[in-house]
Amino acid sequence: MGTEREANEKASGEGDASQLEAASIADVSVEVATVDHTLQKICRKYRKTRRKPKGLKRLQARLLSIPHLAVIITAVVFVVLIIMWSLLWVFLFRRESNSGVYFAGMFRVANVEFIPEYRQAESREFVSLAGKIQHVVSNVFKVSSVARLYKQAIISDLSNNDKGGVLVHFWMAFVVPQLRSKSVCEECVEAIFRDSVHISMMNRSSVGYLLGLPVDMDSILINAVERSDYSSSGAGSQCVGKLYANLPGLSVPLNVFSSWGDVSCHVKLTSAPGSLIRLTVTSFLIEPSDCVSDGLTAYDALLPMRGRILHRMCEPVSRSFSLVSTSNVMLLSFRMTNGNKSFRGHFEAIAEEMSQIETHVEPDIIGQIYSPFHPSLLPPQCFSTWKFETPSSALGVALQFQNYVLKPKEVNGCEHGWWKVNEIIFCGSYVGHHTVFRISDHSPEVEFRCSSRISAQPFQATYSSYNISQPCPENHFLCSTGLCVEKSRRCDGLDDCQDESDEVFCSRPTKNCGGNSPLHPLFVCNGESDCPNGIDETNCTQETTCSAIRYQCSSGSCILKKNAKCDGVLDCQDHSDEADCACGRPSSVKKTGSPPGRERIVGGDNSVEGEWPWQVSLHFSGQLYCGASVLSSDWLVSAAHCFSKERLSDPRYWSAHLGMLTQGSAKHVAEIQRIVVHEYYDEYTFDYDIALLQLKKPWPPSLSPLVQPVCLPPSSHAVTDSHRCVVTGWGYRSEDDKVLPSVLQKAEVSIVSQTDCKKSLGPVSSRMLCAGVASGERDACRGDSGGPLSCQAPGRGRWFLIGIVSWGSGCGRPNLPGVFTRVNKFTSWIYSHIS
Numbered sequence: 001m002g003t004e005r006e007a008n009e010k011a012s013g014e015g016d017a018s019q020l021e022a023a024s025i026a027d028v029s030v031e032v033a034t035v036d037h038t039l040q041k042i043c044r045k046y047r048k049t050r051r052k053p054k055g056l057k058r059l060q061a062r063l064l065s066i067p068h069l070a071v072i073i074t075a076v077v078f079v080v081l082i083i084m085w086s087l088l089w090v091f092l093f094r095r096e097s098n099s100g101v102y103f104a105g106m107f108r109v110a111n112v113e114f115i116p117e118y119r120q121a122e123s124r125e126f127v128s129l130a131g132k133i134q135h136v137v138s139n140v141f142k143v144s145s146v147a148r149l150y151k152q153a154i155i156s157d158l159s160n161n162d163k164g165g166v167l168v169h170f171w172m173a174f175v176v177p178q179l180r181s182k183s184v185c186e187e188c189v190e191a192i193f194r195d196s197v198h199i200s201m202m203n204r205s206s207v208g209y210l211l212g213l214p215v216d217m218d219s220i221l222i223n224a225v226e227r228s229d230y231s232s233s234g235a236g237s238q239c240v241g242k243l244y245a246n247l248p249g250l251s252v253p254l255n256v257f258s259s260w261g262d263v264s265c266h267v268k269l270t271s272a273p274g275s276l277i278r279l280t281v282t283s284f285l286i287e288p289s290d291c292v293s294d295g296l297t298a299y300d301a302l303l304p305m306r307g308r309i310l311h312r313m314c315e316p317v318s319r320s321f322s323l324v325s326t327s328n329v330m331l332l333s334f335r336m337t338n339g340n341k342s343f344r345g346h347f348e349a350i351a352e353e354m355s356q357i358e359t360h361v362e363p364d365i366i367g368q369i370y371s372p373f374h375p376s377l378l379p380p381q382c383f384s385t386w387k388f389e390t391p392s393s394a395l396g397v398a399l400q401f402q403n404y405v406l407k408p409k410e411v412n413g414c415e416h417g418w419w420k421v422n423e424i425i426f427c428g429s430y431v432g433h434h435t436v437f438r439i440s441d442h443s444p445e446v447e448f449r450c451s452s453r454i455s456a457q458p459f460q461a462t463y464s465s466y467n468i469s470q471p472c473p474e475n476h477f478l479c480s481t482g483l484c485v486e487k488s489r490r491c492d493g494l495d496d497c498q499d500e501s502d503e504v505f506c507s508r509p510t511k512n513c514g515g516n517s518p519l520h521p522l523f524v525c526n527g528e529s530d531c532p533n534g535i536d537e538t539n540c541t542q543e544t545t546c547s548a549i550r551y552q553c554s555s556g557s558c559i560l561k562k563n564a565k566c567d568g569v570l571d572c573q574d575h576s577d578e579a580d581c582a583c584g585r586p587s588s589v590k591k592t593g594s595p596p597g598r599e600r601i602v603g604g605d606n607s608v609e610g611e612w613p614w615q616v617s618l619h620f621s622g623q624l625y626c627g628a629s630v631l632s633s634d635w636l637v638s639a640a641h642c643f644s645k646e647r648l649s650d651p652r653y654w655s656a657h658l659g660m661l662t663q664g665s666a667k668h669v670a671e672i673q674r675i676v677v678h679e680y681y682d683e684y685t686f687d688y689d690i691a692l693l694q695l696k697k698p699w700p701p702s703l704s705p706l707v708q709p710v711c712l713p714p715s716s717h718a719v720t721d722s723h724r725c726v727v728t729g730w731g732y733r734s735e736d737d738k739v740l741p742s743v744l745q746k747a748e749v750s751i752v753s754q755t756d757c758k759k760s761l762g763p764v765s766s767r768m769l770c771a772g773v774a775s776g777e778r779d780a781c782r783g784d785s786g787g788p789l790s791c792q793a794p795g796r797g798r799w800f801l802i803g804i805v806s807w808g809s810g811c812g813r814p815n816l817p818g819v820f821t822r823v824n825k826f827t828s829w830i831y832s833h834i835s
C-alpha cells in the first residue's frame with residue numbers, strides 16, 4: 001500500500017509539476033499580450049503628448065518592425081520564464097529539501113520530589129517544572145554542533161518510578177536539509193545530550209549535572225521516531241489518552257473501537273511507583289496487514305521509542321493473553337482503519353515477583369516451574385532462580401519442557417533466554433515438541449534471565465528426580481531430545497523421539513513379507529508393492545487408530561494408506577481424501593525442455609510454459625530474491641529465511657510474479673498483504689524454515705491453468721522410489737555464477753535418507769529433508785530459496801510440495817545434497833493459517 005501510495009504521490013507530484021508548467025506557459029502568453037498591448041498603448045500616448053524628434057521616431061519604427069518585435073518578445077518571455085522558474089524552485093523544491101527529524105527521549109531528574117500535580121500537563125506545577133527542563137534541553141542543543149538544525153523540545157510527561165526523582169519524557173524536532181540528514185542521527189543526538197551531563201569524579205552515583213539539573217546518566221534514552229508518531233502523540237494531538245491504575249489488583253477496562261472512523265491513538269498507562277503494569281488483551285479484531293494499516297504496539301515507556309517495544313500485535317487476537325511492563329508505565333499505540341475493528345482488554349498494577357524459589361524434589365513426585373509472570377509473556381528484563389534438592393546424591397533433576405529446549409551456549413548470544421545451570425551457560429529456544437533437560441546433580445541451582453528485547457513466549461516445565469546412572473527406565477532408549485522411548489520403537493519408521501533420533505542410523509528394514517513378525521511400517525500401505533504376495537498393500541483403507549504415518553480423513557478417522565490424498569481413489573468413507581484436489585496438475589503444454597547439453601540451474605534444463613504453474617518468483621524491491629509456491633488463490637508458501645531481516649519482513653517491498661517462465665514475462669504480479677514467518681524459525685540452524693505469504697488480492701481464475709496450486713502433502717505422506725522429484729527456480733547455475741538465468745530451470749533429484757544426510761551435513765533436523773544426486777551435478781543454489789521441491793505421485797499422478805529450498809553447503813558439490821524444509825511436518829501449521 002505504501003509503495004502504491006508513494007507511486008500515487010509521485011504521480012500526482014508529477015501531475016502538479018506539469019500543471020504548473022502548463023500554468024506558467026499560459027501566464028506567459030497573457031504576459032506577452034499585455035507587454036505588446038502596453039507597448040502599443042504607451043506608444044500611442046507618447047505620440048499624442050509629444051512630438052518626437054525624427055531620429056527617435058525612426059528608432060521607434062525600427063523597434064516596432066516585425067523582426068525586432070519578435071526578438072523583444074522572445075527576450076521578455078525568456079526573462080519571465082527565468083523569474084517564474086526561480087520562484088518555483090524557492091517555494092517548492094527548497095522547501096521540500098528540508099525535512100523534519102523527530103526524536104523521543106527520557107531521563108530521570110534526581111533530587112526533585114514528584115508531586116501528583118505533575119500528572120496533569122495543564123497544572124501550574126507541571127508547566128513550571130516542564131518549562132525549566134525544556135529550557136535546559138533547548139540550551140544544550142542550541143550550543144551544540146547541530147544548533148542550526150534544532151527546532152524545539154517539548155516535555156510531554158513527568159512520571160515517577162521507584163528510583164525517586166522525576167522521569168522526564170520529551171520530544172525533539174530538528175529541521176534538516178536532506179544533504180545534512182546524517183548529522184542528526186539517533187546516536188549523535190544522544191551523544192550530544194550525554195556529553196553535556198557532567199559527572200563529578202568524586203560522586204560515585206550515575207547522577208551528573210546538565211546545566212545545573214541533576215540527571216541520572218543511566219536513565220538517558222533517545223530514539224528516532226516517525227513523523228506520524230510525533231504528530232499523533234506529540235504536543236497538541238487530540239488522540240492521547242491517559243489512564244491510571246492506582247490500586248493494586250483493581251483492573252481498569254480498556255476498550256477501543258474504530259466504528260466511528262480511523263483510529264491512530266496513543267493510550268498512556270501509569271501505575272504507582274514500584275509496581276508493574278499487566279495488560280490483558282481479551283480480543284483484538286483487525287485486518288491482518290503486518291501492522292501496515294491495523295496494529296497495536298505496546299511500549300515499555302510513555303513515548304513510542306523503538307528501543308522500548310514490548311510487543312507488537314499485527315494479527316487478530318481471539319485468545320486472551322497478557323504482557324507485563326518492566327516499570328510502572330506503558331504506552332499503547334493503536335492503529336485501526338475504519339470499519340468494525342475493536343480492542344477489548346484491561347490493565348492492572350501488579351507487584352514485582354519473587355525471583356528465588358527453593359524446591360525439594362521428592363522421588364516419584366513431579367512439580368512445575370513457570371517462567372516469570374507466567375502465563376503472561378516474559379517481559380524484557382526478567383530474572384528467576386530455582387534451587388532444587390533431591391533426597392540422594394544418586395538422583396538428579398530432570399526438567400521436561402513443552403516447547404522449549406536448552407542447548408549449550410555457542411558463539412552467538414542467547415536470544416530466547418539465558419540459563420546458568422551450576423555455573424554452565426545454556427541458551428534456550430522455542431521448538432515444536434517436548435524436550436527433557438537432565439541435571440546430574442542432586443542440588444543444582446538454575447538461573448534464568450530473559451534475553452530478548454521484546455516480550456517473549458512464556459514457558460513451563462515439570463521437574464522430577466531421575467536416577468543419574470540410568471536416566472531412562474529399563475528397556476527404554478534415550479533420545480537426543482532427552483525423552484525416553486521404548487526400545488522396540490527404535491527404527492520402526494515413527495518419529496517417537498520428536499527429533500527422529502530413534503529413526504537414524506537404522507539398517508534398512510528387511511521386508512519380512514511372509515514372516516510372523518509384523519511388517520515394518522515403512523512398507524505398509526505406502527503405495528508401492530514391496531512384497532511379492534502384495535500383503536503390504538492390502539486392507540489399506542480399513543479404519544484404524546491414528547498416528548503420524550496414517551492418513552486422517554476429515555471425519556477424524558484414520559486409514560493405513562499413507563498417500564490417500566488426491567490419488568483418484570475414494571479411500572475415506574466421507575470421501576474427504578478426494579475433495580479439494582484442484583492442485584498439482586501442470587497445464588499440458590508442449591513437451592521437452594532445453595536441447596540436451598545445455599547445462600542450467602545446477603545441472604538443470606529450461607522448463608516449458610505451464611510446466612510448474614505453482615512456481616512463483618518473489619521480488620524484493622524489484623529484484624529476484626526468492627522463490628515460492630502457490631497454495632491457493634491468495635496464499636503462497638516460501639522459506640522463512642527470505643524474510644528474516646528487518647526490511648525483508650515488510651510486505652510492502654515484495655511482489656510475487658505468477659505464471660512466469662522467463663523473468664519479466666509474468667502473467668500476473670501480485671502485491672503481498674502479510675508475511676507469516678514460522679514462530680520457531682531459527683536463523684542460525686535454519687530449523688522451521690517456512691513462511692506463508694498472503695496476497696493482497698486473489699489471482700484471477702482466468703490465469704488457470706498457467707497459475708495453479710501445488711498439492712499439499714498430508715502429514716502421513718511418504719515419498720517412495722517411484723515418486724519423481726524436481727527442484728525448480730531462477731537461482732544461480734553454479735556456486736560462483738554471476739548471472740541469473742532468465743528461463744525457469746528444473747533439475748531432477750532424489751530424496752536422500754536422513755541418516756546419510758546427517759552423515760554428510762551434520763545438523764539436519766527432523767523438519768529438514770535432503771535431496772540431490774551423489775555426483776552433485778544437480779542441485780538448487782542461491783536465488784532458488786523458498787521455491788518448490790515438487791514430487792509427482794507414481795503413475796503420472798499429481799505433484800505434491802515435498803520440500804522448500806532452504807540451505808546447502810555450497811551448490812552442486814559431490815555428496816553434499818541440498819537441504820529442504822520437510823513440508824509434511826507443517827501441514828497442520830499451514831492449514832491453521834490459510835483456512
Ligand code: ARG
Pocket residue numbers: 731779780781782783784785786805806807808809810811812817818819
Ligand atoms: N539459501 C539459498 C538461497 O537463499 C538456497 C541454497 C540452496 N543450496 C543448495 N545447495 N541446495 O537461495
